[in-house]
Amino acid sequence: MNEKYIAYLRVSTKEQGRSGLGLEAQKRDINLFISNYASEGDLLETYTDVVSGSNSSRQALTEAITRAKQLNATLIVSKLDRLSRKVSFVATLMEDKTLKLKVASMPNADKFQLHIYAALAEQERDFISMRTKAALAAKKASGAVLGGLRDKTNARNKASREYADIYAMEMWRNIYPMRQAKLSYREIANRLNRLGITTQRGRQFEAQTIKNIERRATS
Incomplete structure (x- = not known):
């Protein structure tokens, strides 16, 4: 049956x-x-x-x-x-x-494997969040302005780029080993999505997102 x-x-x-x-x-x-x-x-x-x-x-x-x-x-x-x-x-x-x-x-x-996977995914999300926040805090402490400049477009864009650079570097730590293992951009995006990790804007990863992170982090 x-x-x-x-x-x-x-x-x-x-x-x-x-x-x-x-x-x-x-x-x-x-x-x-x-x-x-x-x-x-x-x-x-x-x-x-x-x-x-x-x-x-x-x-x-x-x-x-x-x-x-x-x-x-x-x-x-x-x-x-x-x-x-x-x-x-x-x-x-x-x-x-x-x-x-x-x-x-x-x-x-099976259920046991799913339980372990859920625990690892939660740890991974928490650690990425903590690491990114710590990097942003360190950047701000060094005198960088990371936002709130509505009337100063150039400064706001610069802050946005700095945030994106920090995010890319933090994500690259997770992506680099997968690239070394010859995983494609699509395979890496799928793996991050399965872990429940989202992009800087809270969205699902696409192959192009991974490629953009790699380019920003290695340029």
Whole structure:
């Protein structure tokens, strides 16, 4: 008997148009999993949360989990961060013996591996954030002005470039080993996106983004 699946999608209103996070992209990943590891009839139902900045409720997730248990089906998401970026929340789901879980972008990962991945991703995000903030603080302490110059366009643009340079150098520390391992720009972008790491503007990485960071950091 084939495994049955309940799909869960989540997007914030500001993410809907962004590649890698939009509803269509999530549906694509889940359908790709179903087409390769199951069959069309095995995807029973789909639940979707659209979460705005003022509303963090995830009623659809609760319903999807309940339904998956009722039908003895597997809850499937496109990426682990669609459940949550908080390892504590992911850990709670992993410890639920009555819930079966699958991540489409990591089709062979079991619950134990997903738990470890969530923890590593959270550590990576926290460390990149701390390191970037420390670099910016050091730059500001040295006398650089990093923003707030609305009436001085040239100074504001200079501050923006300085911030971009700092961000590029910090990100390059993570990207460089992957480039040394001969990963393509697209492969690196996908790996960072799976970790839930975002660009300087809070968006998903594209191959061109990685290329731009490399050029800025090595020029």
